[in-house]
Amino acid sequence: MDWQTGALGALFIYSAVITILYVRRSRRLKYRFRKALSRRVDVHRSALKTEDDARFQAAADEALRLTQTFQKFVPRQFVEHMANSDVDSLGLGYAAENNVAIMFCDIRGFAGFSERITPQELMNFLNSYFTRMNDPIHQNNGFIDKFMGDAIMSLFDHPGGTPQQKAMDAVNAALDLRKALVIYNGHRKNSNYEAINMGIGIHFGPVIMGTVGSEDRMDTTVIGDSVNIASRLEALCPKYKADIIVSAQVLKTIGSGYPIKTRLLDWVRVKGRKTPIEIYEVLSHLSQEEQERRLASQAKIAAGVACRINQQWDDAISFFEAAIAISPDDPLAHHHLDVCRIYQNRDLEDDWDGALIY
DSSP: OHHHHHHHHHHHHHHHHHHHHHHHHHHHHHHHHHHHHHHHHHHHHHHHHHHHHHHHHHHHHHHHHHHHHHTTTSOHHHHHHHHTSOGGGOSTTOEEEEEEEEEEEEETTHHHHHHTSOHHHHHHHHHHHHHHHHHHHHTTTEEEEEEETTEEEEEEOOTTOOHHHHHHHHHHHHHHHHHHHHHHHHHHHHTTOOOOOEEEEEEEEEEEEEEEEETTEEEEEEESHHHHHHHHHHHTHHHHTOSEEEEHHHHHHHOTTSOOOEEEEEEEEOTTOSSOEEEEEEOTTSOHHHHHHHHHTHHHHHHHHHHHHTTOHHHHHHHHHHHHHHOTTOHHHHHHHHHHHHHTTSOOOTTOOSOEEO
């Protein structure tokens, strides 16, 4: 029996060892299996994540492309104004008021110029011209609201800036536009094309930025008395033989510390407005000699305008004749002299305030 007992003990020990080894082996296999499975799952998840990331990235890229495309039709600054409003209000009839500087620039004699070239040449010219006029506006914190034939309407709403900065941006842009025009005319001369000229009008004041149209076709727009004034000032450039005309409000907003050369042009009432305004010619883009020539008669012209407002015709005529004696080739003095000689023979209303209506 002893040997049987010993054999059973040995068998028990052997079985225990085999069981332990099997369990350990099973655990190792399970661990390897789980590890391999985990790796496969991670790889699969990574693949899915990569596919999702790719889809999301593609969607983001497409959205960016669409945004960049639409910004060519709707100014980014306009969209930013709308983004500050309640989302529910961003529909037909949305409107927000803001104080900005408004600038209009227009090509002089464009109608006659366009008659002398083919439609395709006209389109090529306008695109070439607009491309060169774009940078001076954007580099001075402005944006183009719309193109109207050969005219450009732009707004200057210095982000986080003061009214002074907005008005200064507009004037700086106008001066840079004149510089760009000189360069552009140099290229046109080299290509045997005729030179072009443009007039610029600037005003500062409140505008309404909003949406107009119908439910299925809307457009952004900027409206208000200030827009009308800026447009009218630009239209007065040929009348006063001026390159850049600004309202007194622009100069008042900028303040006296800004180094800009100007001279008084007139006291006018633009169409669509009851209150007259003072208008000024910007001279800073002209040569030093030309600036001095136009400023030499400034005091006489300003005095003459004051006399005209008070219907002191003889005194006004004397001042304008003195201005012509100082600067014989100055068209502004001749213009005022002609106006005085016409108005002094008219029967004016009792409430006439001396403003010329244009």
